[in-house]
Amino acid sequence: EAGVAQSPRYKIIEKRQSVAFWCNPISGHATLYWYQQILGQGPKLLIQFQNNGVVDDSQLPKDRFSAERLKGVDSTLKIQPAKLEDSAVYLCASILGYGLPSGANVLTFGAGSRLTVL
Amino acid sequence: GQNIDQPTEMTATEGAIVQINCTYQTSGFNGLFWYQQHAGEAPTFLSYNVLDGLEEKGRFSSFLSRSKGYSYLLLKELQMKDSASYLCAPRSGGYQKVTFGTGTKLQVIP
Numbered sequence: 001e002a003g004v005a006q007s008p009r010y011k012i013i014e015k016r017q018s019v020a021f022w023c024n025p026i027s028g029h030a031t032l033y034w035y036q037q038i039l040g041q042g043p044k045l046l047i048q049f050q051n052n053g054v055v056d057d058s059q060l061p062k063d064r065f066s067a068e069r070l071k072g073v074d075s076t077l078k079i080q081p082a083k084l085e086d087s088a089v090y091l092c093a094s095i096l097g098y099g100l101p102s103g104a105n106v107l108t109f110g111a112g113s114r115l116t117v118l
Numbered sequence: 119g120q121n122i123d124q125p126t127e128m129t130a131t132e133g134a135i136v137q138i139n140c141t142y143q144t145s146g147f148n149g150l151f152w153y154q155q156h157a158g159e160a161p162t163f164l165s166y167n168v169l170d171g172l173e174e175k176g177r178f179s180s181f182l183s184r185s186k187g188y189s190y191l192l193l194k195e196l197q198m199k200d201s202a203s204y205l206c207a208p209r210s211g212g213y214q215k216v217t218f219g220t221g222t223k224l225q226v227i228p
Contacts, residue, residue, distance in 0.1 A: 031214055042205055042218040043161065055213040091160060095214055107151065107207075107216055109160040 002026065004110035006092050012116045018080035021113045024073070025094030033107070034067055034077050035091040043091055049075060082117045089114050120144050122219035124206050129225045130196055138191045138222045140206030151207040151216065152180050152191045161205055161218075164191070193224075201226045 005024040013019050025032050030051050035043035046065065048056040052072040060067070064083070069075040079086055089112040095105055121143040130136040142150070149168040153161035167173055167182035167189065179192040191204055203221040210217070 033216065035218070042220045045215070045217060048213065048215060050213050056215055093216075095216075105149075105209075105214065106163045106166065107153075108163070112160050 004092055004094055004108055006090075006110035006113050008113055009111060010114050010116075012118065013082055014118050015084055016081040018078065019082060019115060020076055020078045021090050021092075021115075023075045023077070023092030023110060025075075025092070026096075026108060029094035029096050029108075030072075031095045032069060032075050033093045033095075034075070035093065036088045037091055037112075038088045046077070079115075082115075084117050087115055087117045120208065120210070120217045122206055122208065122217065124204075124219045124222045126220065127223045127225070129227060130193075132196055132198060132226055132228050134196050135192065135194050136196060136224065138193075138204050138206075138224070140189045140191075140219060142187050142189070142206070142208045142219075144187075144208040144210045144217070146210040146212075147184065147208055148211075148214075149209040150180075150182055150189050151205075151209065152178075152189075153205040153207060153218075155203045155205060155221065157202070164204075196226050198226050198228070200224065 032049045034046045037043045046060045047067045049069040052069050067077045091112045093107050093109045095107050124140045152164040155161040165180040172181045177194045182189045203223045205221045206219040
């Protein structure tokens with residue numbers, strides 16, 4: 001099966017500009033996650049979708065970050081305006097669903113989108 | 119809330135055994151992942167524990183004690199390619215929230 005697709009792989013912008021990242025999860029995966037990973041740290045959960053509904057966005061800086069998953073398939077994460085501290089890799093991941101045997105519930109990551117804010 | 123603690127860095131010798139510990143405090147806990155992440159790459163799945171005990175998969179084993187909020191990843195017969203960060207990630211809640219620790223950077227030396 002195809003993996004999690006993300007684009008762009010790299011993006012360089014100046015502070016106060018805007019940027020958008022796209023993610024297409026593995027086909028049939030109901031749950032989609034966006035993580036932010038700053039260099040030297042573990043991934044930090046920004047937002048989690050179950051189909052097209054948000055189930056957790058407690059750590060999303062909502063004054064500048066937004067995300068949507070309109071048809072329950074692919075998703076877009078936007079930052080507007082960007083700050084220097086937003087420089088990070090943005091990782092998208094997906095999982096089949098809940099209430100399933102453990103083997104079906106592995107979180108699979110895309111390659112990530114590396115953002116540099118100057 | 120969630121609190122995950124693992125050592126920041128470890129160094130081990132090629133061919134040796136290393137144990138990476140992880141303690142966590144997670145409400146609604148229902149399983150724990152270990153992921154490997156090489157520099158500049160995305161995390162890749164290593165193991166998953168939902169019940170207490172040891173899960174073995176080739177050179178890698180993972181242990182879980184739910185009552186103690188404790189897990190470890192055991193890597194045997196270390197190879198140079200095992201130099202990477204190892205991420206402990208408990209899963210919680212009905213919607214499978216997965217929270218990652220800061221990661222343990224393992225350096226394997228000759």
